[in-house]
Amino acid sequence: MGSIFRRPSNSSFALFCQAQAFPVPITRWYKYIEGTTRKQAVVLNDRVKQVSGTLIIKDAVVDDSGKYLCVVNNSVGGESVETVLTVTAPLAAKIEPRTQTVDFGRPAVFTCKFSGNPIKTVSWTKDGKSLGHSDAVLRIESVKKEDKGMYQCFIRNDQESAQASAELKLGGRFLPQILPFDFGSDTIFAKDMVTSSCTVNKGDFPIDIYWKFNERRIASEGGITISRTNQRMSVLTIESVLLPMIFPFDFGEDPVDTLDTVSINCVVSKGDLPIKIVWLMDGERISSNDGITISKMGPKMSTLYIESILILPFEFGEEPLDESDMATVQCAITKGDLPVTFNWLFKGAELPPDESIVMSKNGQRISVLTIETIRAFHAGFYTCVAINRAGQSNHSSELKVIAPPVINPFHFESEVDSEESVQVTCHVSKGDLPLEIIWKFNNRPLRISSNVEITSIGKRSSSLNIPSVSANHSGVYTCFAKNIAGVRNQSAELFVNVPPKIFPFSFGDEPMNYGDSVSIQCNVPSGDLPIGIRWYFNGATINDPSVVVTNVGKRSKVLTIDSVTGWHAGNYSCEASNKPEVVHFTAELFVNGKV
Missing domain, CATH: 2.60.40.10 (Immunoglobulins)
Incomplete structure (x- = not known):
């Protein structure tokens, strides 16, 4: 299991990695790149040193924080352990600018600049009420009256917090205000004339007044007259209203195949200019950003163009890759309208959760699949599926992995x-x-x-x-x-x-004489320890004080009789016992002049 350390900035401390092994192991320290599973060797210098297996950090800085990995290896194998280090620093915050005056409708930006570690949350309040904003930059696109007030930025962690304040003031410039207008409640018939006035009752001069039709700015042309009566009023007059009429169109009777390209024209045969032409699909409005290209070919014609997707073939390579290598392929779209959605499949199914597999988008037409560290189970077919409104296309490539035993x-x-x-x-x-x-x-x-x-x-x-x-x-x-x-x-x-084995012994071929001294050794050269060694005389335990038994190490006992008598004649047995077995060996003592 790894360890978790918290140390204040500017302090000095050591990260320990103790290991015992033979042969003597080599210790290396690594630090994970933040937000990834990749790691790099710890850079050693005058401030960060390694002594044996211990990593010593002097005058710690916040950038020293992170997850460290200690790897110990020798010729037999290796082990590793992770350590999470957090270098703390007091929290501090300030908002720039401290005060700003912004006119109505203009943008305002406050930036919360902070320092310290760790920083868990960033939050904003206005006049003491939460804004639900957690970014360091607070942007107001168009300032309104209610945006005036005091803004505060708070940064927090589990131990402390810090805050800063700034004020937003309103400038003296006022936005124009338009009085509501309409074309009346009665239905307008074709060829009728209609008029309406746009009156600006509030706002600073100068005031620019213009008209839009279906979000497109219009001018005096094609039966439409726009006249400025004074600085605060403009009059729109449509001399003859004529509804537009669309010439019928279709995609043809034959079905369109996947990967085919199709186009069609929408022509307005009648109607007053300007005319805004929009396209709908299944009742919903579409545009060129929805995978379909729409082009205005004139004031009364629009072309819809659908181009299918084409993927540039990619390969992992013909040669198998080794485990622990990195593999990457790029799925690029050479043809097809935007936007494009990319999906990756493995063996025909969704990619399983895997920290070592990273999918990233490079622009709008490229998706990159990266396997940081290859394992045997990564071998197989990977498929890139690209989808837009026109359809989908896919391409597959096999990743071959050389698997170790x-x-x-x-x-x-x-x-x-x-x-x-x-x-x-x-x-x-x-x-x-x-x-x-x-x-x-x-x-x-x-x-x-x-x-x-x-x-x-x-x-x-x-x-x-x-x-x-x-x-x-x-x-x-x-x-x-x-x-x-x-x-x-x-x-x-x-x-x-291993059972005990007794080395053979004897009292000799000739009988002993009365009064002689005799000594014999029971030696057990083999057998698992501990070994119990006992002497017996004629099958019974020896209780004669004239017979002395002496231990010689863990595998031998010596039997000694200083003065032999007739009573000492008989069979002497040595018994050796351990966990597997009990064995015996017997030798007979003959004494001359036995009574």
């Missing part, structure tokens, strides 16, 4: 007695063929002999069999699987229970 874990029985047989199988469940599978014992090549058998099972498995285990077979067995993508290994330790 994956070995299923294996193990021996927890304890195996000597002379039993054992067998384990190393199975490589994943990884590109061909595979080379070898075994090592205690990190040394394992050679096939009468005591160890190695058998290949198909192309992905190897069996290790020991028909009769002994103490020499105890140790770590490692299976190595190698292919073009890399080498992986899996280990298991074998524990062999």
